[in-house]
Amino acid sequence: MASIDFWFSIGSTYTFLAVMRLSQIAAKSGVEFDWHPFNVRAIMIEMDNIxxxxxxxxxxxxxxxIERRAAKFGLTARFPIPYPLTELEQANRVAVLAAAEGWCAAYTVAAYERWFVNGEAAGSEPNLSASIAAAGQDAERVLKMANSEAGIDALYAATDEARGLGIFGSPSFVVDGELFWGHDRLDDAIEWQTNLDRATPG
Amino acid sequence: MASIDFWFSIGSTYTFLAVMRLSQIAAKSGVEFDWHPFNVRAIMIEMDNIxxxxxxxxxxxxxxxIERRAAKFGLTARFPIPYPLTELEQANRVAVLAAAEGWCAAYTVAAYERWFVNGEAAGSEPNLSASIAAAGQDAERVLKMANSEAGIDALYAATDEARGLGIFGSPSFVVDGELFWGHDRLDDAIEWQTNLDRATPG
Structure with a gap:
């Protein structure tokens, strides 16, 4: 079975719903998700789409x-959530590094949990280092790498890739070249993938 | 059972999905919908929300x-659809009159069908008169009333009411003071209404 590309930016509010539900949905549906962090804010500003x-x-x-949807899906969230956020690029640079190293989901779930449940702004301390630690990583090492020239370039490259796929919002799901925008389209993306798997068994 | 207020503007693209599905959904769910036309474009311009x-x-x-969603719900639509539309106030003034006289659903379904299937721009001729006729009404009488001072004022009044409810997009659904925006929230609106009915039987 092929996987669904999950494109997201830490800092997007609706992305909370997808981030918190994705591992459970993967287990239930058998569909796998590849986590692809990028900088949605940069694309939104380019498009004057705020x-x-x-x-x-x-x-x-x-x-x-979001409050109603969180309740519907059994997710804990304490409103009001700190918003708007000041610093997001660092959080997403860390996410890009985490994706390359294989601990992106754990880090991102921790970052959203601390933001939506504990009231700690995503992208700022203590959320940033605590979320890295929650994924079993050393914050000092990670932040140094994420904020290096290579780390900065990696987020630009990921954002370029998203732009090339026609992505303009977070979360987005890409299945076999089909773009699905928003947590509201998660079910449709899974259905698309499932139909593909049926059409090409084995 | 109470009903759900369905707020919409002819000319909104996503509203197609709701307009074409609503009578079938009402029959299946037992939930009734009150059709409330208004001028969403006026509110969107006010809010700089385009x-x-x-x-x-x-x-x-x-x-x-929309193409994928139409296919999912078994709706016929022929793309590309004429867009953007030039004239919309008249179509919505007719809809407001139709709501007052009890033929709003038939008229609106006809207008969307002609727009999305036949390629006739909504709000212009021949769509306008044909959709009025499809609802069993005399186009000359209706257009004269809709374009009278009272007809113009009625669309303003409906739009003021929508604004007062916090509505900023079409379609929207209002259930017991709860606002649900978008065809994507139709199921949630029905669920909200159903839970209300359970809580207050009889």
């Missing part, structure tokens, strides 16, 4: 919607 | 997404 900033009515709806 | 215009990557995704 859905919630300076839109208080829509932003208020978003929080209520 | 999700697709001048965002070609996002717009391209939208069409592909």
């Amino acid at each position: 859905p919630f900033a300076k839109k208080p009515v829509k932003a208020a709806y978003m929080w209520r919607d | 999700p697709f215009a001048k965002k070609p990557v996002k717009a391209a995704y939208m069409w592909r997404d």
